[in-house]
Amino acid sequence: xxxxxxxxxxxxxxxxxxxxxxxxxxxxxxxxxxxxxxxxxxxxxxxxxxxxxxxxxxxxxxxxxxxxxxxxxxxxxxxxxxxxxxxxxxxxxxxxxxxxxxxxxxxxxxxxxxxxxxxxxxxxxxxxxxxxxxxxxxxxxxxxxxxxxxxxx
Amino acid sequence: xxxxxxxxxxxxxxxxxxxxxxxxxxxxxxxxxxxxxxxxxxxxxxxxxxxxxxxxxxxxxxxxxxxxxxxxxxxxxxxxxxxxxxxxxxxxxxxxxxxxxxxxxxxxxxxxxxxxxxxxxxxxxxxxxxxxxxxxxxxxxxxxxxxxxxxxxxxxxxxxxxxxxxxxxxxxxxxxxxxxxxxxxxxxxxxxxxxxxxxxxxxxxxxxxxxxxxxxxxxxxxxxxxxxxxxxxxxxxxxxxxxxxxxxxxxxxxxxxxxxxxxxxxxxxxxxxxxxxxxxxxxxxxxxxxxxxxxxxxxxxxxxxxxxxxxxxxxxxxxxxxxxxxxxxxxxxxxxxxxxxxxxxxxxxxxxxxxxxxxxxxxxxxxxxxxxxxxxxxxxxxxxxxxxxxxxxxxxxxxxxxxxxxxxxxxxxxxxxxxxxxxxxxxxxxxxxxxxxxxxxxxxxxxxxxxxxxxxxxxxxxxxxxxxxxxxxxxxxxxxxxxxxxxxxxxxxxxxxxxxxxxxxxxxxxxxxxxxxxxxxxxxxxxxxxxxxxxxxxxxxxxxxxxxxxxxxxxxxxxxxxxxxxxxxxxxxxxxxxxxxxxxxxxxxxxxxxxxxxxxxxxxxxxxxxxxxxxxxxxxxxxxxxxxxxxxxxxxxxxxxxxxxxxxxxxxxxxxxx
Numbered sequence: 124x125x126x127x128x129x130x131x132x133x134x135x136x137x138x139x140x141x142x143x144x145x146x147x148x149x150x151x152x153x154x155x156x157x158x159x160x161x162x163x164x165x166x167x168x169x170x171x172x173x174x175x176x177x178x179x180x181x182x183x184x185x186x187x188x189x190x191x192x193x194x195x196x197x198x199x200x201x202x203x204x205x206x207x208x209x210x211x212x213x214x215x216x217x218x219x220x221x222x223x224x225x226x227x228x229x230x231x232x233x234x235x236x237x238x239x240x241x242x243x244x245x246x247x248x249x250x251x252x253x254x255x256x257x258x259x260x261x262x263x264x265x266x267x268x269x270x271x272x273x274x275x276x
Numbered sequence: 277x278x279x280x281x282x283x284x285x286x287x288x289x290x291x292x293x294x295x296x297x298x299x300x301x302x303x304x305x306x307x308x309x310x311x312x313x314x315x316x317x318x319x320x321x322x323x324x325x326x327x328x329x330x331x332x333x334x335x336x337x338x339x340x341x342x343x344x345x346x347x348x349x350x351x352x353x354x355x356x357x358x359x360x361x362x363x364x365x366x367x368x369x370x371x372x373x374x375x376x377x378x379x380x381x382x383x384x385x386x387x388x389x390x391x392x393x394x395x396x397x398x399x400x401x402x403x404x405x406x407x408x409x410x411x412x413x414x415x416x417x418x419x420x421x422x423x424x425x426x427x428x429x430x431x432x433x434x435x436x437x438x439x440x441x442x443x444x445x446x447x448x449x450x451x452x453x454x455x456x457x458x459x460x461x462x463x464x465x466x467x468x469x470x471x472x473x474x475x476x477x478x479x480x481x482x483x484x485x486x487x488x489x490x491x492x493x494x495x496x497x498x499x500x501x502x503x504x505x506x507x508x509x510x511x512x513x514x515x516x517x518x519x520x521x522x523x524x525x526x527x528x529x530x531x532x533x534x535x536x537x538x539x540x541x542x543x544x545x546x547x548x549x550x551x552x553x554x555x556x557x558x559x560x561x562x563x564x565x566x567x568x569x570x571x572x573x574x575x576x577x578x579x580x581x582x583x584x585x586x587x588x589x590x591x592x593x594x595x596x597x598x599x600x601x602x603x604x605x606x607x608x609x610x611x612x613x614x615x616x617x618x619x620x621x622x623x624x625x626x627x628x629x630x631x632x633x634x635x636x637x638x639x640x641x642x643x644x645x646x647x648x649x650x651x652x653x654x655x656x657x658x659x660x661x662x663x664x665x666x667x668x669x670x671x672x673x674x675x676x677x678x679x680x681x682x683x684x685x686x687x688x689x690x691x692x693x694x695x696x697x698x699x700x701x702x703x704x705x706x707x708x709x710x711x712x713x714x715x716x717x718x719x720x721x722x723x724x725x726x727x728x729x730x731x732x733x734x735x736x737x738x739x740x741x742x743x744x745x746x747x748x749x750x751x752x753x754x755x756x757x758x759x760x761x762x763x764x765x766x767x768x769x770x771x772x773x774x775x776x777x778x779x780x781x782x783x784x785x786x787x788x789x790x791x792x793x794x795x796x797x798x799x800x801x802x803x804x805x806x807x808x809x810x811x812x813x814x815x816x817x818x819x820x821x822x823x824x825x826x827x828x829x830x831x832x833x834x835x836x837x838x839x840x841x842x843x844x845x846x847x848x849x850x851x852x853x854x855x856x857x858x859x860x861x862x863x864x865x866x867x868x869x870x871x872x873x874x875x876x877x878x879x880x881x882x883x884x885x886x887x888x889x890x891x892x893x894x895x896x897x898x899x900x901x902x903x904x905x906x907x908x909x910x911x912x913x914x915x916x917x918x919x920x921x922x923x924x925x926x927x928x929x930x931x932x933x934x
Contacts, residue, residue, distance in 0.1 A: 142622075143626050143629060158644065161669045161670065165662055166662060167660060168658060170659075202883055203892070223883045253862055
């Protein structure tokens, strides 16, 4: 058997209970602080081009996932300096990306880009995700592709 | 014919589980051994029927019987036999069938093993397990029928989900995870039985701790295997992304782990008994929540099965279980009072209590982050997701605190500690910890996370090592054994404690590996023409040629491979690829990973241009990643050591337990 640790005389329960409760309180407070203070920055909103444009100036700098169809004829530039237009049928947003999308990226396909709107009115993408649904149906106006698979997950 | 047989097996299985539930209920009322035996046989029959249904499904998949919808959607004539077999759990209906097989298997095993050992508890355990199994059979009989036929019958099926047929690990990760998930119904059943029969003493805890640890081993292995799969298949260079479904597997793991700890206090000191019961309930409910999240289409995730009608069934089951269990718990609250006064602030009890508070803290945080998008969507219609940085920010400090407690807890005496004891036990580990941090700093480590992880890991391991050495030494002296024999006998006579130490060692290994790989990884993206090369750290990767050809074992799949030559600390040829499956619009990444003890070189092919043969590569140097898997194996081995059945021997004198 392992050596029994020397048994100290028990500390009076009254004092000890406060210590434990204080510990729990501190843990809960720190946790709540960490959870709530970081929340607003950590949220990523899914938006359609119409929703994004409706936000106007306030959308600038906000982390967003923008979903739509890659407008035919709008894709320009090499893979690492790519410009294209995403549309939801009503409105369109020009997207610039310096990260290469996967091979299946092409005109007319559904795509989701993650990034933020810049003051120049161009959406700067840090990630281009091609829709990963086998039974893909083009989104109707104002509606997002229902199943987006993030390659980062 | 076979499909009809499978369907009949499901329906009869439902009848058998309902019969078992009724028999056990009658047995409980009348204390009737005969009826309990009847219920037990019905559960074993239900297991047999679930096995028959699974065999039927596997046969249908192997014979490519496209008259069955599940086969038509998840199989093709060209699917290799291995992937046909594992397609049993590749999609919604089949996975529920497989789940039912495992759930009834655990139930039959436990009911059989404990038939004579806990006669008062067993009828209620039987009722609970039978009802859980009946629920899954009912789901298959109505909304999630795996044997539904379709007409007209096609000559070719859709093939399995491309992501799932790209790596043999799919044969390992889901079964391990499901074994864990389904096994956690067993402690829940014992918890219910203990509350109903008011046998809330230590006896049920002994059974339940063992039967929480057994599924816990599988759940842990399943989660680690899942991370490994994500790393080896998805091609993004990472292994954990706080994806809703990863979280769904983590949640019951967290509460089960908390239970394993608080049950020790409940058993030894008669304290934290409400916690123990509540955690058993929470763990089971969270396994249902996990199933619900994965299979109802409410969350968007790499794991989500197609949206289906079974969501409401699970929602009802979750609410019913939670309500029933809470009512039971409140009703029996007077029986669950602590039987002894609580320990001091600096005592082992307190360490366990803080451990539980922290585990619950992570559980709430993860649950909140996972469900928050659903709440926002339901209330404001905004679609959002909570990013991984939030999860890291909230959870990292808690994990640090848990690591600290892992070192402190085992060395603190029960009841309360005085300053001299504290000084005596922690002086050396604190020095070792400081030495390692300074050493890390000296070799140029500047990131906070690895330094903290390293320091705490050193602290924990030294505390445990110190304890083992002292114990072995004392035993060697008093019994005249040589030290290694003494250490081995000490460990095998006290499996729970030393198995736990091994688990903690594995966690320390993982913690350091995670902290280092998360902060010290480097990567580069480059587009190369033939003959060009790219450097990352000490590695040089040069691009030789692009090969596009059908896969040898499945000609419907086209593989595009970039043939590369690697030089540096490791050398040789690499061939990251993209595979185009006929049923997938997106090519599936097939990254190449070169693993060494210190770091992995991870190369993934992002894109290629067939016109000018250029390729875009993403290279990562991921330090210590292999140690995450090694740590996971150590954790599983340690837990297996802890639950390994001890040879029957005469009970030791009461004073022997430490």
